[in-house]
Amino acid sequence: MELFISVLPSVLSPMVLLYTFIGVALGMFIGAMPGLSATMGVAILLPLTFWVEPKAGLGMLFGIYNSAIYAGGISAILLGIPGTPASIASVFDGVKISKKGQPTLALWINTVYSVMGGIFGVLVLSVASFPIARFALRFGPPEYAMVALFGLSMMVAVSGKSVAKGIMVGFIGLGLAMVGMDPMHGVKRYTFGQFLLLDGFSFVPIMIGLFGIGGALKQLLDSPLPDRSVKYEQRKKMSFSDFAKEDPSAPKRMTFKEVWATKWAFLLTGGLSVLVGAIPGTGGDIAAIVSWTQTKNFSKEKDQYGEGSKEGLAVTCVANNACIGGAMTTMLTLGIPGDSVTAILIGALMMYNYTPGPLLFKEKPDMVLIIFLLMFICNIMILFMGNLSSRLFAKFTSLPRSWISTTIVLFSLVGSYAIQNSTFDVFVCFVAGLFGFLMAQADFPTGPVVLALILGRMVEANFIRSMMLPPGTFSTFFVRPISLVLIILIVLSLFGQKLFSGLGKKLKLNGSGDKS
């Protein structure tokens, strides 16, 4: 409590609040724009935060993260186009409510339930993270090596694409992580005499390139060629549907009784989403779809789901933002990113000389508390700004695509230079952008590269340290209970799906054989 009181004034300082506010506003813009993601936003705006104190910089980054995930629902509700992948499930009921002439009600649900979900996530984060971190303090090098490998395997398993492609991309990331001084022997690897490569590739320019330039190029290729024989104003009308018309007699918000009636759905969704978010490699999209499906099964109004159910929309909004708390828990306590955004946040924290992991809780508990408070403040800001300006941000979707793409590309290149005033980083960003574009084009997941870049050195250093422990053989990993459990989880995450589906088929065949 004393610690809480001592850090509170620094979090409530005007500079920190201003940067957090800017982050929330930028996040709302990014989230409302279909095609721009929270990951892209955090990556390209990260260099702007290096010149301010860590609290203010983190406030801005958390603001972008939380509000972009929330604001993805604005375009999902009004236009039927999810602003971010996390708001895919908000389309199911959001558009239908909007089309019934109640867009203001749908936007109110999006704002209020997203904030409720976000605060639920922060509460779970604050309650669960200290015990988890205390438990993680018992981890030795073998456990850390396996936790990092588990993070990588989960990212591959839930990447949604072919497992072989996911593994391949993950190994490309691991290959890049091998550049620089070897963590144990001090051997210079693949540096070719370049001083800048001694510490390995700088993480931030790669992130900016992959998500910023790669995303912008992919958008450019996917957009149709402009038919210049048709006037721009006409094409604009064809591209963006009119904002939903409001029925003057329709309710603008839910009553307290209606909100109270959703308490069980809220708790179920909140709990599920925090758990889903805590699993590395998952994200708001998976949390929202899982929550929507599960609450539908338990709901009294299950027939209404997908037909404009207020509860249906509410649970997807809760899921999106509660998931952030889960992802942050894994990131802060174990140093393993829960998703691509938390991977970038790890990079940001490291730049500020704070290394996420159990030691952060032991050595810098004040910083951990500041992070919790910043997350909470972001949600409060979203509540006010969301209710006041949701429609305004939705109108930004009609901005010309070329303007957005040019801004992203220019910001990416200048931002990557600004980190170390190095033109080498500009080239790294450019090449990473091309690589990200090729990956998106070939349907390869981007997440494993990011994770492998962060976890590659952690796996290697802890693996070698483990081998130095007696008995000095691979059995070190199998005789320690936590490490063994993690090995089993790694095998299950990579091959479990095939294993269980194969087993299921066999059982089915046996069953049909019995019948015949």
Added chain:
Amino acid sequence: MSNLIMNGVSIFLGLFLLFFARNFPPSNKPNVPSASFFPIIIAIVLIGLGIYNLIIYLRQKKHAKAEAEQQTHYSMGKVVQVGQVIALMLAYALLWHFHIGHFLLNSIIVFIPVTLLISDEVKWHKSVIFTISLVIFIYALFTYLLKVRLW
């Protein structure tokens, strides 16, 4: 095509890692892996997966050849457009690296064509005004507010 390049990148990176990993010194402690241990494992997996994915891709391509040809023809204009944008970005990075010209001038010269190339807007002057304003805004933001020396 991008699939082919990705598999090529994987195989090339694998061979690259393997080639240089041979020269790393051995470990000076018994039972402790040397500096080349991880790079060699990664290289072998990369080469293996690259070949595996390539075989799968070529098999799929054989089946859907007609479809692929049609798709290539359809997106050719876009591919050229993306190629032009990439070329302009590369030129920009090179100008920056060799300290040729000033940030403001180079950015305007490179990014006006980029905006016009990808523009959906018939009124070109709006794009030009936007690009110039954006460049000046970024220059002011980084130079005066964030104290980064651009060029």
